[in-house]
């Protein structure tokens with residue numbers, strides 16, 4: 405059921421297609437208590453994310469019985485571990501690494517469909533939309549990628565220093581080897597002082613990967 409994504413050195417990344425009935429039975433009682441009052445779909449997504457996270461922790465030799473969360477919703481990784489979790493209607497994914505190798509990790513998975521126009525307008529500036537529209541495949545292909553990359557930014561910088569960046573405080577720049585590539589790289593350009601401070605001091609590596617009808621995105625900082 406769980407499948408490995410081998411795309412970042414010194415880390416373990418596991419994902420699973422959804423739905424995957426019964427995963428909530430594997431939750432620790434303290435994890436289950438976090439989602440006691442939520443709808444069944446959210447419960448299933450949470451459980452799938454935790455299953456991937458425990459598998460990733462196990463793969464790096466650092467699994468724990470229970471993976472709780474901070475008041476902001478970020479997973480509380482064991483000391484010395486960095487990681488990230490994401491889920492969408494069709495899949496869940498988690499990545500974990502020894503923080504000696506990666507200081508910040510942000511992951512995202514989305515069903516690979518065009519981002520609705522109103523959402524694209526909300527998360528991308530007019531300049532960014534124009535730039536992405538000029539790439540092979542146009543805005544329909546790249547708007548979702550830029551949105552996902554920005555979610556990864558949030559998952560990296562918020563646990564690091566508490567910054568909550570707005571979507572217009574960074575711009576995402578993609579590069580790829582050929583137009584047909586299912587993999588691409590991205591960089592994050594800070595557009596505000598707050599974003600510059602939040603991203604300062606680390607070397608960032610952004611990756612995208614399309615497979616199985618899904619778009620996986622990852623930002624890693626060290």
Ligand SMILES: CC(C)(COP(=O)(O)OP(=O)(O)OC[C@H]1O[C@@H](n2cnc3c(N)ncnc32)[C@H](O)[C@@H]1OP(=O)(O)O)[C@@H](O)C(=O)NCCC(=O)NCCS
Pocket residue numbers: 449450453454473476477478479488489490491492511512513554555557558559560562563569570571572573574
């Ligand atoms: C936190 C956020 C990114 C989550 O995105 P989402 O579309 O709801 O869902 P995903 O499945 O991709 O991610 C959910 C997981 O993110 C993780 N998460 C939640 N808050 C987090 C935080 N502050 N820091 C790191 N990870 C966090 C959790 O593991 C959560 O899953 P879980 O509750 O099952 O453990 C989103 O809700 C949000 O607040 N976005 C606005 C901030 C933003 O992206 N700004 C733009 C920055 S340029």
